[in-house]
Amino acid sequence: MFFYRVILPLPLREPLIYASSRPLSPGSRVVVPLKRRRLVGVILESIPPGTELPEEVREIQDLLDPEPLLSTELLHFLRWCWEYYLCPPGEMVRQAFPPGFFRELKRRIRLSAAGRRALREGRLPQEWSVLTRPRLIRRVLAEGIIPSAGEIERLVREGLLEEVEDQRGLHPPVEEWLEFVGEEPLSEGEEILRRRKRWPRRLLEEEFGREEVRGWISSGRVRRLRLPRLRKGPVLGDLSLPEPDPEQKRVIQEIRQALGQGFRTFLLHGITGSGKTLVYLKVAEEVLAQGKDVLVLVPEIALTPYVEAHLVARFGSQVAVLHSALSAGWRAAEWFRIARGEARVVVGARSAVFAPLRHPGLIVVDEEHEGTYKQSEGLRYQARDLALMRAKFCGATVILGSATPSVKSYFLARKGRYTLLRLHRRPAGRRPPEIQLVVLQRPGEYLTPELIAAMEETLNRGEQVLLFLNRRGYAPVVFCRECGEALECPNCSLTLTYHRRSGILLCHHCGFSQPAFPVCPRCEGTRFRTVGIGTERLEEEIRQRFPGVGVARLDRDSVTSEKRLYDLLLRLRRGEIQIVVGTQMVAQGHDLPGVSLVGVIWAEGGLHLPDFRAAERTFQLLVQVAGRAGRGTSPGRVILQTRLPHHYAVACALKxxxxxxxxxxxxxxxxxxxxxxxRLALLIFSGIRPEKTEEAARRSASFLASLGRVEVLGPAPAPLPRLAGRYRWQVLLRSPRSSALDQTLRAFLREKSRLVPSGISVTLDRDPEELL
Incomplete structure (x- = not known):
């Protein structure tokens, strides 16, 4: 027998040991029993002969993958991740798979052939038609389709229902592909197919017509295959790039010399519009020519169309996309293309750091300073830091690119840990935008005469305007006119935001919503006053001031799908939109050549947060959004409105x-x-009862302080003391050494069951990006 450690999709601290009568490869998925359950697990490693084993070792029941999906390098990297973030192996490995690939195989019921016949003949209730497809038993009972578990057992015995195991989603959706196998192509279409080697029939029929493709098949010059579906990427018009200028050539050459020489990190500090994307593409070409793979991380899903379009224009079907906005089917199809080595260039948001590339040679982290690389819920990993560690495991080159590098990255570059490269100017003689400061004088002022005049001048020249306000909704606060009470979320220590278009009051943290406007919960008043401004109100105001002008909004409320984002970017590039209003989604790397004026409505919006990175984030956001201006042929201009012109973050952004x-x-x-x-680690305690939550935080802080290894700050109520109905306390650990934090946290986890009572959850945030 052969023995293996298998990682399971459960909160277990260690992999479990299973046996097999034949040799299996690490990185393959297997089906294993656990008590009365069947689970899809991943083989971590084989166990050497002579190793002491548990008394009872159960056997692996099935092998799902003929070849390993995860490489040895990726498995070693994932092991480092779960040991660093002190989380169960299954929780970390789950990040590496698409939804449904790594889970329990639950039993479902459906109508048998006899049951479907009885339904057609009217011998079963018509509402049972939902059981023609497999359904979870608990859901069938909860929805009242069948009244009891006993009734389900009876129907199974009678042969009207049958139990099946849910194996949907374990493999990617497939479609028909065509492969040219003839000697010489007889048409332009066949020649294109020969060059592509193989291509989805669906896309070929779109390009050449159904009848012509049928002719290829009937001639025998084309072979039919079943392969994972190929996603059709975005087309954003002309994406031709210029030849690198001397400064870009110098940077490209220096990075090229490091390729294939082992792990090395470059911090590319280039001003906005300096052509960092061109550097990435030229280096990626060299990496692919050396037989290695490329991973490009972007901070926001909204930025993937721009980067993906550039990559597809150069590398075609070798490009795959991974991010959470894709449907489960498309994510699975793209993931399998990567695992099989068919896609060698991957672009995606933070979760793409776990992409199953076989031979990573280059990892690019674009806009590396962005806080969105930090996972804010669940397993709180930092994708930028993990990109560095993954490159270290596989000996790859890393490029961290930004016009406003994080203080941490720049500090490490100045210390010599990273190689610092600079791009000081925009190519083709284009100059950075001129920035004009406008000091806000009156409460509620947000469209100043200076900004309105600049917008009119820009529109008269046929150019585009971008207005930046990092606040969604119509108004962030709603007051009762009769008692002065602000309407708050019943689950959180936050006011509700008014969304006028959808007619609701919404909590942006827990998602609670209610119709606007309700009766005041304090005095039962019915008259309300909105205070403040969000992007929805700003858009409305702009439409009123500039009738007949194309206006669009770019935020999470208006761009709810990949297609809507593509459409908006295309309309911007075609000039159908003259004014775009947006949140930080517009500040992150978008190349909008028609935009010559940027208006920053409220520069210091994030400065007042109780967080040590507030000034850094504000400076970065202001410089980044200002950099959207003047990227085309027209010179750029920025109107920066603020009430704090002398704060160093605003003053430095101005220059x-x-x-x-x-x-x-x-x-x-x-x-x-x-x-x-x-180095920091944040422990967040949350519970329904405030006194019990506080006590757990105090006991834990006392224990942590008694260890004497790190500085313990707190306990204290969290800056957002109540979220989603749970009261929150936090303890901050600080030490100059990561190892001291690690020892302290491991000691706490060993004693956690004694220190923290049931009903209180503890979230560990290692290297927190914010302390809210």
Whole structure:
């Protein structure tokens, strides 16, 4: 017998041991028993002969993959991840698979052939038609389709129902592909198919027509195959790029010399519009020519169409996309193309760091400073940091690109840990935008005369305007006119945001909503006043001031799908939209050549958050959004409105002075002992009962302090003390050494059951990006 450690999709601290009568490969999925359940697990490693084994070892029941889906390098990387973030192996491995690939195989029921016949003949209730497809038993009972489990057992015995195992989603959706096998192509279409080797029939019929494709098949010059579906990528018009200028050539050459020489990290600090994308593409060409794979991470799903379109224009069907906005079927199809080695270039948001590339040679982290690389719920990993560690495991080159590098990355580059490369100017003689400061004087002022005049001038020249306001909705606060009470979320310590178009009051944290406007919960008043402005209200105001002008909004409320995002970007590029209003989604790397004016409605919006990175995030956001102006042939202009013109984050953004901001911020971090001069870990305690939550946090903080290895700050109520109906307390651990944090956290986890009572959850956030 052969023995293996198998990772299961359960919160177990260690993989379990299973036996097999034949040799199996690590990285393959298998079906194993656990008590009365059947689970899909992943083989981590084989167990050497002579190793002491448990008394009872159950056998692997089935092998799902003829070849391993996860490489040895990726398995080693995932093991490092779960050991660093101190999470169950199954929780970490789940991040590496599409939904449904790694789970329990649950039993379902459906109508048998006899049952379907009885339904057609009217001998069964018509509402049972939903059982023509497999359904979970608990859902059938909850929906009242069948009244009891006993009735289900009776119907199974009678042969009207049958039990089946749910294996949907374990394999990717497939479609018909065509492969040219003739000697010489007889048409342009066959020649194109020969060059592509194989291509989906669906896309060939779109391109050449159904009848012509049928003719290829009937001639015998084309072979039919069943392969995973190929996603059709975005087309965003002309994406031709210029030849690199001397500064870009110098940077490309330096990176090229490091390729294939083992792990190395470059921090590419280039001003906005300096052509960092061109550098990525030229280096990627070299990596692919060397037989290695390329991974490109972007901070927002909204940025993937732009980057994907450039990659597809150069590398065709070798490009795959991974992010959570794709449907489960498309994610599975793209993931399988990567695992099989058919897609060698991957672009995606943070979860793409776990893409099953076979031979990574280059990892690009675009806009590396963005906080969205940090997972804020569940397993709180930092994709930028994991990209560095994955590259270290496989000996790849890393490019961290940004116009406003994170203080941590720039600090490490100045220390010599990374190689610092710079792009100081925009190519083709284009100059950075001119930035004009406008000081807001009156409460409620947001469209100043200076901004309105600049917009009119820009529109008269036939150019586009971008207005930036990092706040969704119509109004962030709603007051009762009769008692002055602000309407709050019943589950959170936050006010409800008014969304006028959908007619609701919405909590942006827990998702609670109610119709607008309700009766005041305090005085039962019915008259309300909205305060503040969001992108929805700004859009409405702009439409009223500029009738007949094309206006669009780019935020999470208006762009709810990949297709809507593509359509909006296409309309922008075609000039159908003259004014775009958006949140930080518009600030992250989009190349909008028609935009010559950027208006920042409220520059200091994020400065007042109780977080040590608030100034850094504000500076980065202002510089990034200002950089959207003047990327085409027209010179750019930025109107920056603020009430805090002398704050160093705003003053440095006004001059695009990164070095000045870095020096000021680094000195403040040093005085306060925050990163990069320390390592942090945040423990968040939450529960329904406030006193029980507080007690758990106090007992835990006392225990952590008694260990004497790290500085313990707290316990204290979280800045957002109540979210989703749960009260929150937090304890912050700080140390100059990561190893001290690791030892302390492991000691806490061993004692957790004694320190933290049932009903209280503890979330570990290692290297937190925010302390809210």
């Amino acid at each position: 695009e002075d990164y070095e000045g901001f870095y020096r000021e911020e680094l000195e403040r971090r040093k005085q306060l002992g925050f990163p990069p001069f320390s």
